[in-house]
Amino acid sequence: MNPAISLLSSHRSIRKFTGRPVEEPIFQTIVRAGQCAATSNHVQAYTIIRVKDKNTRKELAELAGPQPWVEQAPVFLVFCADLTRLESACQMHCVTAETGWAEQFIVTTVDTALMAQNMMVAAESFGLGGVFIGGIRNDPDKVCGLLKIPDNAYPVFGMCIGYPDQVPDIKPRLPLNLVLREENYHGSCLKTKTAKSPDDYDKTMRDYYLTRDSNMKDMTWPPDGGLHGPEKPAPHEIFS
Numbered sequence: 565m566n567p568a569i570s571l572l573s574s575h576r577s578i579r580k581f582t583g584r585p586v587e588e589p590i591f592q593t594i595v596r597a598g599q600c601a602a603t604s605n606h607v608q609a610y611t612i613i614r615v616k617d618k619n620t621r622k623e624l625a626e627l628a629g630p631q632p633w634v635e636q637a638p639v640f641l642v643f644c645a646d647l648t649r650l651e652s653a654c655q656m657h658c659v660t661a662e663t664g665w666a667e668q669f670i671v672t673t674v675d676t677a678l679m680a681q682n683m684m685v686a687a688e689s690f691g692l693g694g695v696f697i698g699g700i701r702n703d704p705d706k707v708c709g710l711l712k713i714p715d716n717a718y719p720v721f722g723m724c725i726g727y728p729d730q731v732p733d734i735k736p737r738l739p740l741n742l743v744l745r746e747e748n749y750h751g752s753c754l755k756t757k758t759a760k761s762p763d764d765y766d767k768t769m770r771d772y773y774l775t776r777d778s779n780m781k782d783m784t785w786p787p788d789g790g791l792h793g794p795e796k797p798a799p800h801e802i803f804s
């Protein structure tokens with residue numbers, strides 16, 4: 565253990581916040597820490613929109629689920645994968661920007677996710693908490709319209725940040741031996757003294773959901789039988 569590993573290991577999504585505002589210097593430090601993430605070709609293909617307007621927040625909260633924490637969090641951000649700056653830079657240098665490739669979509673989305681995860685960790689290092697909001701992709705057209713997001717950008721997810729008013733139990737992750745293989749995809753699984761099977765994890769998750777402090781339920785893994793697209797708004801409790 566060291567302080568970084570200890571911070572990363574204590575992550576849990578926060579959906580309930582105290583009324584304490586996030587101090588502006590702390591907020592800006594968090595954004596700068598986000599910018600320190602690695603970025604493909606140093607393109608930094610992202611733009612973050614901080615949404616303060618109460619009505620816009622209300623609409624976003626509704627579009628996302630509804631998810632009340634989108635309206636209630638002291639800070640709500642929308643992370644856009646964004647190629648518009650790159651296009652302008654190309655124009656400045658009289659080069660035509662190539663757009664429309666799947667690769668560019670991946671590059672901008674990955675850049676955005678790395679920056680956002682850095683910000684989440686930075687926020688947690690200040691005693692803040694937060695949650696990613698993929699639900700804003702339920703209706704990307706409406707979100708783009710509301711936030712005036714141009715054609716070469718799209719909202720990847722939102723993020724609530726604030727001082728936590730809850731301490732949820734930490735959600736157990738898959739055992740290492742199930743996510744790490746040796747040499748190639750079909751290679752052997754990591755052998756550890758505590759090697760576990762998917763059945764064990766199913767049981768771990770069921771116990772976690774049944775015994776955690778709030779929002780208890782009888783559920784196994786994966787929740788709701790698998791990945792549900794953001795286009796199908798899931799009931800509240802699926803998020804936690």
Ligand SMILES: Cc1cc2nc3c(=O)[nH]c(=O)nc-3n(C[C@H](O)[C@H](O)[C@H](O)COP(=O)(O)O)c2cc1C
Pocket residue numbers: 575576577578579628631695696697698699700721734735803804
């Ligand atoms: C890209 C992304 C989108 C997410 N979207 C939502 C969301 O719309 N609403 C929500 O409450 N949680 C959302 N989450 C949080 C996950 O549900 C949460 O990270 C996961 O259940 C693991 O729990 P933990 O973060 O507490 O460890 C999202 C997480 C990620 C990474």
